[in-house]
Amino acid sequence: MMLQFEFLLRLIIAGICGVLIGYERKSRMKEAGVRTHFVVAVGASLMMVVSKYGFDDILGKDGVGLDPSRIAAQVVSGVSFLGAGMIFLQRQTVKGLTTAAGVWTTAGIGLALGSGLYTIGVGVTLLILVGQKMLHRQFRWLSAPKSEQLILRIENEPDMMGAIQRTLLSRNISILNFHAEKMDKDESEIELSMLVKLPGSYPAAELLSLIQEIQGVKAVEMQ
Structure with a gap:
């Protein structure tokens, strides 16, 4: 039971990281905002927890062999389709690429936190936020x-x-x-x-x- 509370903590931290990235996107009036990034982060984290720990009860049985990375791999592919729906062509100008990439990276953050890599998940969240802020400023170079x-x-x-x-x-x-x-x-x-x-x-x-x-x-x- 205590282990499941730890898993829930991972989902909560993933959701917070998703909200932070989503707020930055929403503040710039982009296509995907707080709710989208929150759901993607929590969902990806949940899938990672299930992928790693959801089949412990049948491991070791005769004839049972599992690859714990399969569900996580499908998350990467599935979120790619979600991101593709945010990219559109408006009068010969492509829009939504950064938002789509942000959703894809948010899913990666969720996977990292779902697997227990707290430092990497939170660190990448801060890196994305700082990078977005810095690169939106006007630097001559x-x-x-x-x-x-x-x-x-x-x-x-x-x-x-x-x-x-x-x-x-x-x-x-x-x-x-x-x-x-x-x-x-x-x-x-x-x-x-x-x-x-x-x-x-x-x-x-x-x-x-x-x-x-x-x-x-x-x-x-x-x-």
Whole structure:
């Protein structure tokens, strides 16, 4: 009975670690939040406990041979499918990769705690939290080009596209691809979808202000 209370303690610690990682994701308005990470961590920890200790009563019997790692291995595969459902393509931009990887790692933390590796499980939780906080800050040595998806409603004028391109190039912003089509009700306006590449040091928030200053731009939205 005391051993089962220890197993329950492992599940509780796994749940706490899952909540911490989930809160960090939820605070950034990501797809999977506190509840998802909590359930994944506790579930993975439970499966690990069952995988290691759930068959003790039949071990040693004639003709019985068990691999205690099989259930844990299936958790890794199963959570991979769960993570794949969080990845989606939005206007040629892939989103949800970090969240999917976070859920997969949370399952690993649950497995570690379920097997009794408290130091590793808690240590990886702290490592993930610190890493996410640090890597979301602006470090010049980590600056890299970023891409943003823009939806513009512009006047149907001959040089509008050229004016937009010149304005962007003046800030070293390049257009990766674009698609334009006339508005259904009003052919004097065009809806323009653009994927642009920003320099690593250029704040994405200033991009909207830059676009809005262009004469002939009626509305702009960042996806």
